[in-house]
Amino acid sequence: MENFKVDVALEESKEKLFEYLNKKQYFKGRDELLKYHAVDIAELLEEIIEEIGIQKAVIMFRLLPKDISVDVFSSLPIVDQIDIINVITDVEIEYILDEMDFDDMIDVLEELPANIVDKILEKTPKNERTLINTFLNYKADSAGSLMTPDYISLTKEMTVREALKYIREVGMDSETMYTCYVKDSGRKLQGIVSLRTLVVTSKDSMISEIMNEDYVWVNVDDDQEQVSDEFRKYGFLAIPVVDKEHRLVGIITVDDILDVMEEEATEDMERMGGVIDQEDKDYLDMSVWHHVKARLPWLLLLMCSYLITGTIITRFEDVLSSVICLVSYMPMLMGTGGNSGSQSSTLIIRGMATNEVDTKDALKVLWKEFRISFVVGMVVSGINFARIIWLDNNSIMIALTVSSSMLVIVIIAKLIGGMLPMLAKKVGIDPALMAGPMIASITDMVALGTYFFMAAVFLGL
């Protein structure tokens, strides 16, 4: 496995590297680093920063060839980028930011303290400064915050020969040149041409003849989740971003979408697990205090629901103390209710996230969940009826109380689990919040209410 092999090699190199640094054999250290891809060098630098300290890391960073050092810098986590910027000189900072891809540079500037950003902006030419300021103002998680202004723009009147010549002149270090954009004099987007088409078409064709006018675009204010849906749906490598007047303002490339998808999935899972997401920091990098802030509010909120369950139980204390064995089935009824609801809500939340299920399918979902829960509930309650009588040696009436409760609880739990995420979406709350912990709290109340009702019916209590 390639992955595995690089990991093992990196581990070995790390040890060598740490030894070289200890002995101050910095050039040997650099040669060790240069065996790797910039992304892997960044990983090793991260380890140096964490385990030896920023000073030694910067020594190594400075010894890297300039072009590689920029790629390495781009691959570092933002916290380490800031650490390095705080140590290196202004001239070095300027060089790095100048050479970075525009969108990566914006990400760094966004995290830097305002006074450093001002100092950097002072030295940039006016038109670039305006562009940077525009980009800094795009809302986080919007298409604007993902895009880069580094794209190739052509005009309809060019021939393929002219277009290729132009690309050769400007496109030297742009990874984003596989799709070229055709704009009119008012910067409005008119069509797109792939580099592939340019290469395989006759040199004398006009761009206007070969451009594709049937392209998909996103608006600069669109949410990043929508943008990633478009990429997934159509399988694009890049997508143009336009403003309200349909002027091309930038493009988004698929590599940034991989990160968005990862981020969105993490966010959904955290919400489903009852954790409030804290920016996008790593588990180990987050302080204890941050973790507490991410978890305590949910626990306290859910605890309020237990005030209600507590009250229900207190009202039926007499019932319970007269037939104390009823208590021993409580955890099973509440737990199975929670699990049944979780299953349904997980499937619906995920289905909505991947656009397979829509709120307008509510009735279909309800009907499907009803049939599923009926089958599941019958099996589960049948098994319990049998075990209460033969295993626990309890009366038929107790068995009836528990197993009929079970059936009703499973059905209600699954209906709630199916509906609640849809309801949330309808009123504009993230459906992912309506998962496990939330459903479990609600089904707990349902379970107890049903249980005591059935006890009244079958046991006359």
Add this chain to the structure above:
Amino acid sequence: MENFKVDVALEESKEKLFEYLNKKQYFKGRDELLKYHAVDIAELLEEIIEEIGIQKAVIMFRLLPKDISVDVFSSLPIVDQIDIINVITDVEIEYILDEMDFDDMIDVLEELPANIVDKILEKTPKNERTLINTFLNYKADSAGSLMTPDYISLTKEMTVREALKYIREVGMDSETMYTCYVKDSGRKLQGIVSLRTLVVTSKDSMISEIMNEDYVWVNVDDDQEQVSDEFRKYGFLAIPVVDKEHRLVGIITVDDILDVMEEEATEDMERMGGVIDQEDKDYLDMSVWHHVKARLPWLLLLMCSYLITGTIITRFEDVLSSVICLVSYMPMLMGTGGNSGSQSSTLIIRGMATNEVDTKDALKVLWKEFRISFVVGMVVSGINFARIIWLDNNSIMIALTVSSSMLVIVIIAKLIGGMLPMLAKKVGIDPALMAGPMIASITDMVALGTYFFMAAVFLGL
């Protein structure tokens, strides 16, 4: 919003289309379809299949221009592809499979009944048949099952001019030509060259001078999750796949990785929600029976754990009936334990999936979870202590029993939640199985055990 606009337009077109089909105005229907991208046409065909039937859908499908019909076919879900294949003629099947991207064709062949596949293979030339058979044998979810053999291969001895000429000749309809692969006579991979480099370099340079020998590759047996990690890490558009002898056997493109990431995230979430994943079918397409099969086993498994909780309670029935108010705090203690554990396990499972947390970080995780749970536990149990005394008017001893149990339960739950996914990974079980429902069942037992122990300590029961 672009997305939104297309959705609204599609909805309107669907109604028009259904009307045309009703009136048998098929050409009008075709013109309506042709307003859209192939992916959207496929979506409309899907609706026709579902709501009107396969016959009318095939009429529309046949009226599409041939080149578009292939793209539309490729974009349909596999179930609908099979439906269409069952209705159209052998000649039509042959044409479509011939024109499809190789990897998409393999996906279709994999789902077709063996006798139809044999019939198709009979008619394909021998060398292609061998290739198809090799591809059909790659394990699902392996790099081999994702790759396509449609790539551009160059040799070291070519000049850039020759390379571009070759690309112009063969590369007409390959979306995958942005990276070209340099092979020796033994088909071993020697390096890669991007189309970008070819376009911007002088025509007389040799491929050997400009090729990049420091490329990342994957093995044909690597798991798709590993492959997607590589894409995410390095931001590639395509990655070469080699066999054990380092011979190039295919390439994987980033658009397929978007689907893999989606699939893997769905799988993780379903496991975390206590659902067994059923191939990759949509919620609404899955039958009730499939849903039951996906859910019942987990519910039954978890129910076994409630046998234990039930037994614990039965053993302490006397304690409970002498201080019946203890019962009313049971749901809160079990619930909060479950929620606390869920939070930790969710973060760790996701951290391991995105390679931020590793099993070798176990001690760090343990120490962090301990500190977090201590803070969270103190707050939660403090609040409960107060409310039991002032709100519920219970004795200090009961308050001490409940609140000290709460602290211990939160700490143990978070430690279990942090460790169990790591332990699972260590022994080769999917960590995602150790999420919500599983943790909740385990913490239920811990909660009851702790609670009755504390009751013995503080209430002398």
